[in-house]
Amino acid sequence: MTIPILFSLLSILLTLLHPSSGDTLPEDIFILAGQSNMAGRGGVTARKWDRYVPPQCRPNPSILRLSAQLAWSEAVDPLHADIDVNHVCGVGPGTCFASAIKSKDPKLGVVGLVPCAVGRTKIAKWARGTPLYNQMVSRATAAIKSGGTIRAVLWYQGESDTVVRADAEAYKSNMEKLIGDIRTDLNNPSLLIIQVALASGEGKFVDTVRSAQLGITLPNVKCVDAKGLDLKTDHLHLTTTSQHHLASLLADAFLASR
Template structure:
């Protein structure tokens, strides 16, 4: 059914050949809950990988050196250096998307999230914005198509009244800018409404996320997902698995 297309360099120095028409690329951006802190306690990841986050040779990640390798947890290792990374939503997302739509062939995950970042640090021209673009362009070098951006950010903005009130405007500006710079005006964006009540303006940020009305921008609501008892900010491993599934279902409903 598929034609042999390419071999990708893996971290183990082996090459795997994949049969597919093109790589389906997903950009993962935002702050620590996108990067993943599931299973991290006292600065150490417990190493537990849920079945839904298992590696698959059809799921690749673009590593810190802009080289494709087989994806595995922690997906943001070497990318988010703000704190130790653990389980995030990316692998359960990719596994479910492939299960539901195997014709996607190969999924290329492009981790870009960085912990503790407010929305102004993602403004066009900023270091994180430019890094996202650099990684996205690198992901496209050997073919493929960016299918969506997965975005989970906002906890840092909920602690400041001015940032919270300006969040919706800045978020929309970010979405429009990144679509323009990726030359994809209808690029699907699946964002997450906050689960963690970390700041006094939490509801202001959540309302902005839930009411972002742009074509092909959908929001999944993380409220109710389990948050770690020891820090009240980060999702547990099981919650990250569930979030990945929610993101996958939302992306598949967009139908692009």
């Protein structure tokens, strides 16, 4: 057997044993949407990220993210760096969530994360037909183009709706409509939605928005409560440690719904 043939066979063997992220497609896909606390501000101070990622949330070849260019690659924080481009992103709940569900259920296959969150966005900016909504649906559709199934939408948003009373009071109806529109446009009428009840807000109507979030009773809509998790000195964004704790709550909610 000639040396070139040996090298070709060796190359094929290495590819089979250690496929690149480009050769691996996710089986279980999760949409990450909302505003800054979903995009991740853990470890960000004065527009700089400290680059610290909890050990439990370090990169894993079986956890992928969909880039802004719609390519799958190994998920590495900050997940939203090429999505929430007008802000400095740090650690959010996404990678930690994926690590948690895989550690708690080893039978799960390759997990795909689809970052869509953008900071400082009211829920009105996510209404059907808006650029953010269209981008989310487009990215979700692209994520399953080559296979895989969308298992849930993880939604953390509402801080910007706490400033004006009318926005806070309209939150429940706006969120319920958004859930219906997402399910319709993704052709999945029972798609699991896991939303986060606020830990903080930009205005004085935090409790109004929280009540709306906790009061949604649509089928297959779960809510985890971020209240009590540690905030950064801005009193708005979760710390890196809190993002890790939130990810565990999200993971438990997903696994309990299966």
